[in-house]
Amino acid sequence: MKILPYSPQFIRDKFDCGKSSLNNYILRNVTKDVKAGACTCFVIINDNKEVIGYYTLSTESIPKSDAPLEYQKKINYPYLPVILLGRLAVDKMSLVMVTVN
Numbered sequence: 001m002k003i004l005p006y007s008p009q010f011i012r013d014k015f016d017c018g019k020s021s022l023n024n025y026i027l028r029n030v031t032k033d034v035k036a037g038a039c040t041c042f043v044i045i046n047d048n049k050e051v052i053g054y055y056t057l058s059t060e061s062i063p064k065s066d067a068p069l070e071y072q073k074k075i076n077y078p079y080l081p082v083i084l085l086g087r088l089a090v091d092k093m094s095l096v097m098v099t100v101n
Helices: 020-036 069-074 092-100
Strands: 002-005 040-045 051-063 079-090
Touching (some): 020 040, 020 051
Antiparallel strands (some): 002 040
16 A cells, blocks of 8 residues: 555545545546645555545634634744645445545
């Protein structure tokens, strides 16, 4: 298994995490989102270059008042930059195989 930045060359058509919105995202939307800069995506692939898991990251900001006090004192901006974990999915069959081994 390897964790790599997403590329359309990886095999995605067998991916099934059990949630249709996450399955559809990796099949139909991730390429557009990555190209547009809306997010970055990292995939876990097996030796056959099949996607067995993925996650997306994007930038976001939160109000300074929502941050822990230690950060509120250090930052003089009204909003703090954060990284948002947007999607996280693992293929059902791959999860079973890892658990059994």
